[in-house]
Amino acid sequence: MLLVIDVKALLENIKAAPYEEIVVAAPHTGTVTFAGIETGAHVTGITGAFGEKPGTLLAKLTRENNDKPLFANAKGVVGVVHRELEGRFVEAGTPLVVIRHYLSKDEVIANILQKVLYLFCAPERAKYYFIPSIDKKVKASGPRSVTVKPGLELFIVSRMKREKPLLYEGPEGIIYAVYFQHDQNVDQGAPLVGVCPADQTDLIQDVVNRVRTDWEEKE
Amino acid sequence: MSTKKHKVLVANRGEIAIRIIQACVSLGLDFVCVYTRADEASGHLALARSLGGPNAAYRVSSYHDANEILAVADHAGATAVHPGYGFFAEDFRFARRVAERERSLIFIGPSWRIIRSLGDKINTKRLARSLSIPTVPGSDRPVYDELEAEEIAETLFAFQAEQGISNSVVLVKASAGGGGMGIEEIYDIEQFKTVYRRIRNYAKRQFHDEGVLIEQRIFDFNHLEVQIVADRTGTGIVHFGTRNCTIQSTGRQKRVEIAPGFRPQEVDYAFDAEKLMEDIVGYSLAMAREVGYDNVGTWEWIVSPTGQPFLMEVNTRIQVENGVSAAISRVRGQGGVNIIAEQIRLGLGEPMGYDQSNITFDGVGIEYRIIAEDPANRFTPWVGRIDQFLAPTLPYASLHTHIPMDEPYEIPTEYDPNLALAIVWGKDLAEAKKRGVDYLDELTLSGADGTGTELKSNVRFLRDKTSTILQF
Structure with missing residues (x-):
């Protein structure tokens, strides 16, 4: 069935609040030393063709004589710096900095494509892995080299060290987007992959073109 | 140092953390515990706070992170670490690090050299055999080579056939596994390749170690x-x-x-x-x-x-x-x-x-x-x-x-x-x-x-x- 969506309306919706607030929290325990960042400062995220250039240094956490630098993982403007924590030992999960991140064209495209693609979702909270043969293909040639059809053994579901296979159910098509990360838990109902059925290719191309033309990225 | 002056860091969760906390209290010892975001409702956290106050528990990112455990131990002034079971309990590197770091702590468990020699199933088997203690027939070290593993499996099938066992079974086990995880049976050598590869991949994903053990299955044990x-x-x-x-x-x-x-x-x-x-x-x-x-x-x-x-x-x-x-x-x-x-x-x-x-x-x-x-x-x-x-x-x-x-x-x-x-x-x-x-x-x-x-x-x-x- 051909899906029809109003790309213009979706874009207008996103334009009404074209950013997200990213809370940078302590990933683990340690003593906090903030870098010279202030509220209102512009920060950059990870860049480079291979994501090899870290973002702006926000703070460092020290534990066991090791410094762990905390970089901005997205570009934006610093909204809050929790200066009161300077020099204090913090627990994992303590909020340190808030960044207002303005959405890029690629993020807007990904956002809208979630409404166009067929989303194959996690049936339960667990870790998900592609089966070895598909994993190899994804690593070698990217997810769009993989065609899926109903009944295909696509994932290994790992929960509490127990594993079981998960068969794909949905329309035949290519995997257009992968939404899960290696060794990370995926919540029940969260999308694992976005599949592009053959009859939706034109619509997807239209989304990409419209966003590239109409979206103006903010610094 | 008098035993009573020690403070024990409980590096575990759930019921074992509760029992360690209770044991510390019965011995008159101070304690501190850790918890993760997923365990905010766990009884071990509630008990720690009720018996030790709000500073008796630290939130960490993971129970598997040695740096987390030791940083908390230092900040809380702990002098000993109880690993409970699972997590770091049988990790000789962790036990060694705890005992030999600049601010050394007592590892509540066997000393690291003993964990190293007995914590590994293979070393245990070798030591037992050297003392003429009977062990389960099979590989005496983790096998990383498929052909070698297959040869061991063939030997075990042949051994069982010699013993007159009509339904021979061989176990393929992840060497780093435990608690019954990562074990499968094979009933003839034709099944070997598929099962071996499945266990090897499982072991790699779960334990980051592809080592596999091949053992005889003892029935009705x-x-x-x-x-x-x-x-x-x-x-x-x-x-x-x-x-x-x-x-x-x-x-x-x-x-x-x-x-x-x-x-x-x-x-x-x-x-x-x-x-x-x-x-x-x-x-x-x-x-x-x-x-x-x-x-x-x-x-x-x-x-x-x-x-x-x-x-x-x-x-x-x-x-x-x-x-x-x-x-x-x-x-x-x-x-x-x-x-x-x-x-x-x-x-x-x-x-x-x-x-x-x-x-x-x-x-x-x-x-x-x-x-x-x-x-x-x-x-x-x-x-x-x-x-x-x-x-x-x-x-x-x-x-x-x-x-x-x-x-x-x-x-x-x-x-x-x-x-x-x-x-x-x-x-x-x-x-x-x-x-x-x-x-x-x-x-x-x-x-x-x-x-x-x-x-x-x-x-x-x-x-x-x-x-x-x-x-x-």
Whole structure:
């Protein structure tokens, strides 16, 4: 069935609040030393063709004589710096900095494509892995080299060290987007992959073109 | 330093964290615990805060992160680390780091050299063979080469054929695995490649180690254990009897543990069960003395239907089932033995203070592992919300749980859905079994998952299996 969506309306919706607030929290325990960042400062995220250039240094956490630098993982403007924590030992999960991140064209495209693609979702909270043969293909040639059809053994579901296979159910098509990360838990109902059925290719191309033309990225 | 001045960091979660905290309190020791975001509702956190105040618990990113544990230990002023079971309990590198860092701490467990030599199934097998202690036939080191693994499997099939075993079975196990995880059977060599690769990939994903063991499967076996307790001198070594852990899930995970391991006074066996228990205790003590064992540990045995024992592995840590041994043990005639408290006391350097002649055993103890799982569906873990959990209070029973009794509790998917350990005692096997069934019948356990499906638990399975306890 051909899906029809109003790309213009979706874009207008996103334009009404074209950013997200990213809370940078302590990933683990340690003593906090903030870098010279202030509220209102512009920060950059990870860049480079291979994501090899870290973002702006926000703070460092020290534990066991090791410094762990905390970089901005997205570009934006610093909204809050929790200066009161300077020099204090913090627990994992303590909020340190808030960044207002303005959405890029690629993020807007990904956002809208979630409404166009067929989303194959996690049936339960667990870790998900592609089966070895598909994993190899994804690593070698990217997810769009993989065609899926109903009944295909696509994932290994790992929960509490127990594993079981998960068969794909949905329309035949290519995997257009992968939404899960290696060794990370995926919540029940969260999308694992976005599949592009053959009859939706034109619509997807239209989304990409419209966003590239109409979206103006903010610094 | 006086033992009383120590502060113990509890590097674990759930019911074992609770029992360690309680043991510290009984010994008059300070403690501090850690918890993760997923465990904010766990009873171990509530108990730590209620007994130790708001600073008695630190949130960490993971129980697996050594830097987290040690940073908290330093900040909280801890002088010792209790690893519980799982996580760092059998990690000799962690134990070594704890003991040898600039601000050294006491690792409440065997010293790292002992964990290194016995914590590895392969080293244990080699050491046992050097002492003429029988071990399960199979590979004596992790195998990383498929052809070599296949050759070992072929040898084991040939050996079983020579022994006249009609339905030969070989086990393929992840070397770094444990607790029944990462084990599959093969029935002929044609199946080998597929199963080997599956286990190897599983081991790589779960344990980051592709090593695989190939072993002979012993059929209709009983799984026995010997509880060893030793002080830091390496000479004060005693045993707290045997346990029988034969009742397991389909994935070979223990579900019911009984102390003692056999009960020849009440059950007929095809072999001399009393002598067999003496033999495995003797072998275990000999091995413990040989390595200078210096804390608590468990020697795990497989016993064949003809009464032949094979050493399987040594667990260089406290076991889940320590409480069932404690339930039947008396020191100088006194009950109330707490093996975790003994582990802490001896780990901090106190001498044993008694010897084997002071230890006696009385009656039969049964421990039930109450777990949210579906026994009818290969014991698949059940995840959801526990709405009500009520257990009877009886003089002959104890319950260890981290599930709050007064409010709903969401089982975190990050950890096994273990709900509680129930231990009952009886003056003999018949009484213990009857009390066990009565106790399980009085449990109230209800809840639902996100789709409204009713809670699944193994209570019925435990109840049904009680009638088969210690039969062989």
